[in-house]
Amino acid sequence: MGTWSRFNIASIVLGFGFLYLPIVLLVIFSFNESKLVTVWAGFSTKWYTQLWHNQALLDAAWVTIRVALISATCATVLGTLAALALVRYTRFRGRMLFSGMVYAPLVMPEVITGLSLLLLFVAIGLDRGFWTITLAHITFTMCFVAVVVQSRLLSFDQSIEEAALDLGATPVRTFFAITLPVIAPAVFSGWVLAFTLSLDDLVISSFTTGPGATTLPMKIYSQVRLGVTPEINAICTILIGIVAIGVVVASIVTKQREAQRERDERAAFAQS
Amino acid sequence: MKSLGSIRRSFAPWADPASKPFISVKNVTKRFGDFTAVDDLSLDIYTREFFALLGASGCGKSTLLRMLAGFEQPTSGEIILDGQSLAGIPPYRRPVNMMFQSYALFPHMTVENNIAFGLKQDGMPKADIAARVAQMLKLVKLEKFSQRKPHQLSGGQRQRVALARSLAKRPKVLLLDEPLGALDKKLREETQFELMDLQQELGLTFVVVTHDQEEAMTMADRIAVMSHGKVIQVATPAEIYEAPNSRFVADFIGDVNIFEGAVGGADGGYVRLEGTNGFPIRMASPERPATGGKSAVAVRPEKIRVSRQPPAHAPVNAVQGEIWDIGYLGDMTVFHVRLKDGRVIKASSLNAVRAVEDPLGYDQEVWISFGEDAGVVLKD
Amino acid sequence: MTRVASALFSRLVIIIPYAWLLFFFLIPFFIVFRISLSQTAVAMPPYTPVFDLFGGLSGILEKAREFSFDNYVWLTEDVLYFNAYVSSVIIAAVSTVLTLLIAYPVAYGMAKAPKTIRPTLLMLVILPFWTSFLIRVYAWIAILKPEGLLNQFLMSINVIDQPLIILNTNWAIYIGIVYSYLPFMVLPIYSSLEKMDHTLTEAALDLGCTPFTAFWRVTFPLSLAGVVAGCLLVFIPAVGEFVIPDLLGGSETLMIGKTLWNEFNANRDWPVSSAVATILLLILVLPIVYFQNAQAKADSEGK
Ligand SMILES: Nc1ncnc2c1ncn2[C@@H]1O[C@H](COP(=O)(O)OP(=O)(O)OP(=O)(O)O)[C@@H](O)[C@H]1O
Ligand SMILES: [Mg+2]
Numbered sequence: 001m002g003t004w005s006r007f008n009i010a011s012i013v014l015g016f017g018f019l020y021l022p023i024v025l026l027v028i029f030s031f032n033e034s035k036l037v038t039v040w041a042g043f044s045t046k047w048y049t050q051l052w053h054n055q056a057l058l059d060a061a062w063v064t065i066r067v068a069l070i071s072a073t074c075a076t077v078l079g080t081l082a083a084l085a086l087v088r089y090t091r092f093r094g095r096m097l098f099s100g101m102v103y104a105p106l107v108m109p110e111v112i113t114g115l116s117l118l119l120l121f122v123a124i125g126l127d128r129g130f131w132t133i134t135l136a137h138i139t140f141t142m143c144f145v146a147v148v149v150q151s152r153l154l155s156f157d158q159s160i161e162e163a164a165l166d167l168g169a170t171p172v173r174t175f176f177a178i179t180l181p182v183i184a185p186a187v188f189s190g191w192v193l194a195f196t197l198s199l200d201d202l203v204i205s206s207f208t209t210g211p212g213a214t215t216l217p218m219k220i221y222s223q224v225r226l227g228v229t230p231e232i233n234a235i236c237t238i239l240i241g242i243v244a245i246g247v248v249v250a251s252i253v254t255k256q257r258e259a260q261r262e263r264d265e266r267a268a269f270a271q272s
Numbered sequence: 273m274k275s276l277g278s279i280r281r282s283f284a285p286w287a288d289p290a291s292k293p294f295i296s297v298k299n300v301t302k303r304f305g306d307f308t309a310v311d312d313l314s315l316d317i318y319t320r321e322f323f324a325l326l327g328a329s330g331c332g333k334s335t336l337l338r339m340l341a342g343f344e345q346p347t348s349g350e351i352i353l354d355g356q357s358l359a360g361i362p363p364y365r366r367p368v369n370m371m372f373q374s375y376a377l378f379p380h381m382t383v384e385n386n387i388a389f390g391l392k393q394d395g396m397p398k399a400d401i402a403a404r405v406a407q408m409l410k411l412v413k414l415e416k417f418s419q420r421k422p423h424q425l426s427g428g429q430r431q432r433v434a435l436a437r438s439l440a441k442r443p444k445v446l447l448l449d450e451p452l453g454a455l456d457k458k459l460r461e462e463t464q465f466e467l468m469d470l471q472q473e474l475g476l477t478f479v480v481v482t483h484d485q486e487e488a489m490t491m492a493d494r495i496a497v498m499s500h501g502k503v504i505q506v507a508t509p510a511e512i513y514e515a516p517n518s519r520f521v522a523d524f525i526g527d528v529n530i531f532e533g534a535v536g537g538a539d540g541g542y543v544r545l546e547g548t549n550g551f552p553i554r555m556a557s558p559e560r561p562a563t564g565g566k567s568a569v570a571v572r573p574e575k576i577r578v579s580r581q582p583p584a585h586a587p588v589n590a591v592q593g594e595i596w597d598i599g600y601l602g603d604m605t606v607f608h609v610r611l612k613d614g615r616v617i618k619a620s621s622l623n624a625v626r627a628v629e630d631p632l633g634y635d636q637e638v639w640i641s642f643g644e645d646a647g648v649v650l651k652d
Numbered sequence: 653m654t655r656v657a658s659a660l661f662s663r664l665v666i667i668i669p670y671a672w673l674l675f676f677f678l679i680p681f682f683i684v685f686r687i688s689l690s691q692t693a694v695a696m697p698p699y700t701p702v703f704d705l706f707g708g709l710s711g712i713l714e715k716a717r718e719f720s721f722d723n724y725v726w727l728t729e730d731v732l733y734f735n736a737y738v739s740s741v742i743i744a745a746v747s748t749v750l751t752l753l754i755a756y757p758v759a760y761g762m763a764k765a766p767k768t769i770r771p772t773l774l775m776l777v778i779l780p781f782w783t784s785f786l787i788r789v790y791a792w793i794a795i796l797k798p799e800g801l802l803n804q805f806l807m808s809i810n811v812i813d814q815p816l817i818i819l820n821t822n823w824a825i826y827i828g829i830v831y832s833y834l835p836f837m838v839l840p841i842y843s844s845l846e847k848m849d850h851t852l853t854e855a856a857l858d859l860g861c862t863p864f865t866a867f868w869r870v871t872f873p874l875s876l877a878g879v880v881a882g883c884l885l886v887f888i889p890a891v892g893e894f895v896i897p898d899l900l901g902g903s904e905t906l907m908i909g910k911t912l913w914n915e916f917n918a919n920r921d922w923p924v925s926s927a928v929a930t931i932l933l934l935i936l937v938l939p940i941v942y943f944q945n946a947q948a949k950a951d952s953e954g955k
Binding site for chain 1: 657658661662664665666668669670672673674675676677678679680681683684687754755757758760761762764765766773775776777779780782783784785786787788790791792793794795797799800801804831834835838884885888889891892893894895899909912913916917922925926929932933936939940941943944947948951
Binding site: 157159160162163164165166167168169170171173177178181182261264265267 | 341342343362363364365368369370372373374376377378379380389390393394421423424437438441
């Protein structure tokens with residue numbers, strides 16, 4: 001390993017400082033007594049208690065979570081299938097088009113995706129609202145799931161599937177008994193990614209929504225346009241907290257699992 | 273009980289015209305795009321035979337095995353198993369099982385569930401499965417490890433799980449793709465004998481792929497030597513070694529010295545060659561190459577004698593040279609003897625006694641010689 | 653029976669996601685294009701002619717005669733749109749370069765970090781990605797405002813005595829884009845640097861390169877695939893970015909994503925916004941296709 005020079009350390013510290021400082025400031029000022037976000041006037045949690053009484057906000061949060069749960073689940077199924085199609089079937093008609101359609105949404109500007117989906121929903125006469133947002137989210141998040149699952153499938157030892165076929169399992173059985181359990185962690189990360197992307201989305205939701213379906217980002221956006229308030233900081237802090245707890249728990253669990261695995265492996269070799 | 277060796281010696285169904293092959297590979301060709309991996313290949317394998325496919329890397333051994341297992345379809349030709357064509361039968365319907373080179377153990381299942389997997393697919397009753405799994409664990413001596421996951425096992429243990437899993441269904445044929453490839457030398461040699469015992473005990477037909485010739489010689493009843501998708505020779509290990517049918521086989525298996533020459537005629541069961549190395553050769557041969565044509569004789573190093581004095585039959589099958597190099601291997605010594613024309617001949621002699629009083633040294637003038645039945649006349 | 657099921661299964665694996673993407677991703681583009689040829693109308697939907705899929709071929713042909721390229725002519729006549737396209741591309745390009753300049757040293761430092769802390773660093777780069785985009789952009793408003801935290805800080809240490817005007821300028825947009833897209837640039841560069849054999853650099857040093865030339869002639873070219881992927885991942889979405897110019901940019905900053913949004917939401921002019929989207933897509937088609945090919949190539953190499 002080359003040396004980890006002072007320059008390397010400095011660039012990491014500065015880079016990470018840049019990434020985290022704004023978020024840290026935002027969290028700090030959510031506990032500000034004053035309504036002015038930029039002047040510290042003492043510690044308070046009043047903005048959090050106020051949130052509890054903001055029914056419109058709670059409704060929006062509930063819509064957002066339902067959209068995210070449904071769309072992440074459907075997107076995971078579709079994205080996993082898409083990844084399988086890309087990795088396992090190297091030759092079928094229109095494969096070029098297919099892989100293009102999987103990769104393009106990863107970089108497609110959201111305004112285009114949003115507008116085009118809206119026009120589709122209008123053209124087929126679908127009432128806009130909860131379900132159109134969900135359909136739109138399925139469409140753009142499934143491609144992220146596909147990419148995550150695909151990279152796992154690429155490193156997958158296919159001979160274990162052949163072994164299952166060889167032992168008499170039909171392809172369908174092989175998929176459910178062998179392939180799916182082995183790629184399950186990647187499928188799960190795909191689900192989590194789809195879930196957070198859906199929670200987060202503003203632009204596509206705004207285009208495809210209809211009366212009565214307001215998501216949390218849309219709510220936050222309309223308030224942000226009116227100015228910065230500690231209340232918004234409080235919502236943001238809660239969302240960040242949820243994500244941070246989730247990530248920390250997940251990483252502790254995987255760390256422990258890996259440590260356990262390493263111990264097992266060492267034990268196995270000590271024995272043989 | 274008869275010893276393994278005596279059973280083996282009397283086992284030769286391929287020599288019996290009345291016996292029917294269990295597996296028949298008939299003119300099978302497999303192409304990947306415009307690359308031919310297996311080229312018009314035909315083979316017969318008999319029940320209870322331990323059959324080895326031997327050949328250099330990339331010669332199509334795995335491809336042939338995968339066609340037997342059903343993972344690849346032949347481009348043309350036909351494979352017949354027990355009188356039934358395998359064409360169009362998917363892998364999960366074939367009465368053959370395979371042991372994978374990478375073992376392909378299911379990482380999310382315990383040893384026990386790995387072994388039971390195939391039985392569950394057949395819908396075997398639970399009690400029977402448990403009994404069979406226990407029997408298999410005992411067979412491969414892994415009773416204590418039934419609840420472990422594959423990553424909690426050592427390499428040798430994994431290999432035994434893979435073996436137990438592929439044997440659990442009592443397949444008619446077991447295909448093994450480099451089963452011992454991932455083991456170290458010592459474990460490998462032990463396991464070779466375990467595999468042979470197991471095959472005898474269960475009365476199965478084994479087709480094993482390897483590119484380790486020693487392994488093939490040790491284990492197999494017959495060996496097929498492959499090259500570029502074709503079978504060059506199919507014979508018992510002894511025949512392959514002592515009577516290779518071609519220069520390729522002679523060269524591929526063990527060390528060999530090849531003496532070329534023009535055919536000078538034949539008498540009785542012998543062929544005479546005007547050797548190009550400056551001495552005439554007389555060699556026993558069942559066949560008679562045409563007089564005047566080119567031919568060659570292959571002689572193994574251990575069949576070449578090195579001596580200070582010329583042998584009685586000189587100059588036939590004998591020539592002078594000087595010792596160029598000596599390799600002492602413990603159980604034997606290998607001499608490299610340089611002939612007048614610069615060619616280096618390999619000869620080896622067993623060190624049967626502890627020390628020779630006047631050992632041969634570097635640069636000494638010596639005679640190398642061989643008997644009239646020490647080598648084979650090669651056809652090509 | 654099971655064989656039929658198996659064959660069906662393998663078909664479905666392809667057909668289901670394929671059909672979904674065709675219907676929800678590809679076909680909508682054709683609809684966008686078609687509507688960009690229509691006229692605005694006070695109705696719902698607010699354009700004419702409205703296609704009636706059940707009107708039969710003759711009906712469609714009849715309606716098709718009403719199509720025109722008027723909206724595109726309109727786009728070329730109004731210099732506002734042209735400027736918006738140009739400034740979007742320029743802002744995206746400048747931001748991409750800035751992101752690269754910041755991301756590369758970070759990725760390089762991460763790749764050189766001790767193996768034990770690399771997973772933690774990697775997680776720290778990915779973590780902001782999980783938090784809301786909107787929140788991260790919002791956080792900058794409080795920092796960049798004239799009376800915001802940055803100015804307070806700079807004034808307290810006497811670097812400046814007059815607040816800097818950053819919010820509602822292009823600088824705020826650059827900061828916003830760099831900040832939001834930094835992980836997208838760091839990750840591909842890091843992964844290409846991380847799997848690189850570090851003995852290559854040693855070999856170059858051994859052959860007489862200075863550390864800098866070794867970096868420039870060996871390390872950098874080998875990380876180019878990651879650099880290209882990162883730049884595309886930043887540039888393409890940044891061209892059509894809406895949230896960042898809307899929240900951080902000024903009223904005089906033109907970006908096409910914002911223009912499209914306004915055309916659609918404020919003016920309710922669906923045909924013109926469709927035309928805007930169509931042209932934006934045409935501008936981005938080349939980089940997108942390039943991105944897809946790079947991605948597909950990386951995948952087949954991963955195999
Ligand atoms: N699916 C495939 N597509 C294209 N070519 C293939 C495929 N499978 C095998 N080949 C080619 O066929 C040839 C024979 O391969 P095979 O795996 O049978 O070799 P092998 O004799 O088993 O070699 P080794 O001893 O290295 O395992 C090789 O040149 C290989 O590149
Ligand atoms: Mg092989």
